[in-house]
Amino acid sequence: MAILPSFAFTVGAGELWAIIGPNGAGKSTFVRTALGLARPIAGTIERRPGLRLAYVPQQSALDTIFPISVIDYVLMGLQGSGNVTLTRRSVHLGAARRALEEAGAAAFERRQLRDLSGGQRQRVLMARALATDADLICLDEPTNALDAASEQEILALIDRLRGRRGAAVLMVTHLVEDGLERADRALLLDRDHGVALAGPSAAVRAAPEFEHIYGRFVARHGHA
């Protein structure tokens, strides 16, 4: 059974997309499908040949029982189909350190990922995405459980990510206002109301479906 109504859109290089919608809207299903982890029940997803993907999980998805250092976590970004075992680790250390530097997390290199604060940890998660040198990066709630200052730092880092590297970013976020403000484009999903609306952020914010889902207050405040 299809979860979402039919919709079509293209993600271009360097674009930032905000994937928004209420809880249970189908955001995770969409992301899994976009990343090739689940097959679409209907329709198709076309990817440019050789497209490199990266996924930044929610912090809560990482098990704190694992003793993973910051540098080891970023080095995971250099593992993949062509380098499953991460042979010649020392060769990749330089790339991992550059990614940490770019994310402003070089000072935490030797610390345990589980011992960092939420904001510090999110920078490290972003550093792994930087290390992958991916063309399309999917961020799952990157500002979840962060204070306002850390939120802004992470959003600025996302801007740098696409600006300097030309990577396209799909950002699942519950921060509707910030997400729409920063993103070029947005995808509004709500399976309960049969909504799947893609387009420029301003157009999505102005759509009647947006006000129907989020209510008048959010919509008006966003316009202010």
Add this chain to the structure above:
Amino acid sequence: MEASSWGELWANIAIFKDAIWAAGLAGALLGFIGVHVVLRRMVFASSAIAQAAALGVALSFWVPALIDPIGHAAGHAAGPAAHLMPSPLFEPVLWAIAASLLATLVFIANPVRLHLTRESMLGFVFLVSGAGAVIIGDKITQEAHDLAAILFGSAVVVQTIDLYLVSAATVLLLGGHLVLWRALVFVGYDPMGARVQGMPVRALNGFLFVSVGLAVALCTRALGALPVFAFSVLPAMTALAFTARIGWVFVLATVIGCFSGVAGYAVSFRAELPVGATQTATGAVLLTAALLWRLVMAERDRRRARNQPPSPSSSRPTPPADRASTASAPRTDAA
């Protein structure tokens, strides 16, 4: 009864060396693999698989008696060697491997469609295997002693073939794990990220589960279910208590597993205690020491932190949870 001396152990080392080698190798192999077992929270998988292996061995004794009761009884009458291996088909280690891999399949299968969890399926495997081994043990009185040795680990001596199998498993499986340990950690820690980056997640998980099944089956046949379960859990826990560097966790767990096997055997000889239980107790003593050391270190760090003057950067109040600082800020974000 007077306890044996270390000198007696050394004097008779030719008799016991196979068992000591088997214990050391099994401890090292299971110690290494056990790190994945513990980190992935599948501790009871190894227990259930070990129990299934014991059931497999029990079945290898019972099925020939069921098929050909007269020939089996005649074999007993002819002597112990005659009934131990009536046919290669009923070689206990093959049945142990088959039962272990079957239990591993149950673990790999996702029972969510049955509205059950993996843990409950593991409980099912453990209980069926345990009950089956006891019931079959009641039917095969001639081999009951062998079966008890497998269940509880009283491997004073180990058959040469079992030592060869454990050695081969250690070389092959440990070799594979040494190559793949980083990949297995990545896949266990962030499976979705690993899949997105093109890691062969299913193949890696398959290798891990099959290697757990094979290692547990072969080591259970040689040493018994109890020490095998202990080796696949306690060394990894001890190593995790000692260090937070993932590479060193594997090294330490391997060394501690090996030491528990060898030292446990020596202590059991010296104090005339059951081998498997003593090896388990050795691992438990090391874990207890590691946890106490960890507590002492944590207390030392806490005192140091309390006595240190606050640095200028830490003078800014930090909210207990990052999100808390936004509570009073007017936001319009949707939940």
